[in-house]
Amino acid sequence: MKSFKEVTEIIHGIDAIQYLQRFKDKRACIVTDATMIKLKIVDNIAEIFEKNGMNYEVFSEVEPDPSFGVVYKGLNHIIKNKPQVLIAVGGGSAIDAAKAIMYFCIKIKEELMDTHEIPKPFFVAIPTTSGTGSEVTAYSVITDKEKNIKIPIIDYLMVPDVAILDPEFTKTIPPHITADTGIDILTHCVEAYVAKNASDFTDALAEKSTAQVFQYLLTAYRDGYNMEAREKLHNASCMAGIAFTNAGLGINHSMAHSLGSYFKIPHGRSNAILMPYIIAFNSKKRDNEGYNHAGVKYAQLAKHIGLPASTVEIGVLSLIEAIKVMKKVMKIPATIKEAGVDRVSFMNALEEISGMSFKDICTSGNPKEVTKEDIRNIYLEAYDG
The missing domain is CATH 3.40.50.1970 (Rossmann fold)
Known part of the structure; x- marks a missing residue:
């Protein structure tokens, strides 16, 4: 129920x-x-x-x-x-x-x-x-x-x-904040779409919000005074909020909370750095042989916004690559290293932030069961790609 x-x-x-x-x-x-x-x-x-x-x-x-x-x-x-x-x-x-x-x-x-x-x-x-x-x-x-x-x-x-x-x-929000907050909308959409409590109602909101982010975020980033883009993003943010408060979130937010808090990285940027790696992790079965239900839904979301998705694998990869391209255009770091975190500091903090992420309340909504070791490995992969 x-x-x-x-x-x-x-x-x-x-x-x-x-x-x-x-x-x-x-x-x-x-x-x-x-x-x-x-x-x-x-x-x-x-x-x-x-x-x-x-x-x-x-x-x-x-x-x-x-x-x-x-x-x-x-x-x-x-x-x-x-x-x-x-x-x-x-x-x-x-x-x-x-x-x-x-x-x-x-x-x-x-x-x-x-x-x-x-x-x-x-x-x-x-x-x-x-x-x-x-x-x-x-x-x-x-x-x-x-x-x-x-x-x-x-x-x-x-x-x-x-x-x-x-x-x-x-309209006066500077481009780098438009980028960080805009990609946060997308994280809410993607996590709500595959979360354990996702439903037809939350899916509809997540799909609409995702489509508006892909259609209007880069426009607002380039021209903050484009009021159509600003309004559509504002509405998308609200719809995504309704979606995730009902469906739940997942380890993207758990890990972003810990990473951002420890290394003073803005929340939206932390989410953006981690998102491609978490989609890749969540979409595969535990034995890495084939795609699970989350993978199927990621592919559905990709198809909904017009990305190639003739198979689940192509859909998942399309979504990941589209997010990477958007991040690159808006100068959002692709890795934790690019965000300015040096390796020694990162390795010294790895066990602590992995433990914090595992205990974070958002972890319970993740579509795939995770261990602290899983989270540690995702952080390692996200450090330098």
């Missing part, structure tokens, strides 16, 4: 931000980062709120790969100000931080036996990058800075009530 759930209302298209006009005479908290302040993106929201008599506070201490320390600061901010509306503005880090704040806010409220001392705010997520899909998922990834590990939290308690997908907020 499987289930499919989507609880977030999605407001999308040019000027979708005007949805915020409906909030009047309430208290709000905007969770964001310093970059959103600097780029004056938060000003767009503040202007709407000020016209409508909204009292608002801005919590802008979110950092890349947000830590539990930042989450606790944000939680104290919520407890102190008791907002009726919580707005998360930014990339995956800002939205993940806001979701974790919401999660702990609800947990504390439950522990207080629902005394209403901490009201649950109405939660709106406004992504400014196209990649994480965090605005519709039950996932939040928070970093334990002391242990240098990323810890996924999975709970529908923190899913936003509304996601606002306004492509205008994405």
Whole structure:
């Protein structure tokens, strides 16, 4: 038995931000980062709120790969100000931080036996990058800075009530971030398509999202002001988020969490480096004689987007090569070595990151059973190709 759930209302298209006009005479908290302040993106929201008599506070201490320390600061901010509306503005880090704040806010409220001392705010997520899909998922990834590990939290308690997908907020994203976040969409699609809990519903979203990534990512990379490409990528990111929050992920994300956290490689780039090697691993039977169900599905996905797929082998290889070509065009490293990790540091960390990846919660969704040794061998292959 499987289930499919989507609880977030999605407001999308040019000027979708005007949805915020409906909030009047309430208290709000905007969770964001310093970059959103600097780029004056938060000003767009503040202007709407000020016209409508909204009292608002801005919590802008979110950092890349947000830590539990930042989450606790944000939680104290919520407890102190008791907002009726919580707005998360930014990339995956800002939205993940806001979701974790919401999660702990609800947990504390439950522990207080629902005394209403901490009201649950109405939660709106406004992504400014196209990649994480965090605005519709039950996932939040928070970093334990002391242990240098990323810890996924999975709970529908923190899913936003509304996601606002306004492509205008994405047009100034620089090409290298467009590349990293765009390839993250593709990783979500590919992993959701073969994950253990994949279904007809998640497959449809993954197929559509994959097609839009292949059609529009390179256009957005080359011309950030092409609003058709920006809108299609923004929508693809959201659809992929719905797909993987229902279907699950796999070792691509498990390994990217550990690799990225340990060597400070952006999450999307970590996923992109590992993806071809993981598709190759997942598609083969354990004895490497023939292709398994995941291999068949990879080939189906390749065929869906118009790649050669007359046999399962050709389909799998086509998908891998198409991803490699896309990465090369966008100057994404093909290997861990190309990402700037020296061999000595990598070998010294190999056992630790392999163990972390094996224990990562995303590993349970992988279509093929894996051992720590399997993960170690994939890392070794991905180091220098």
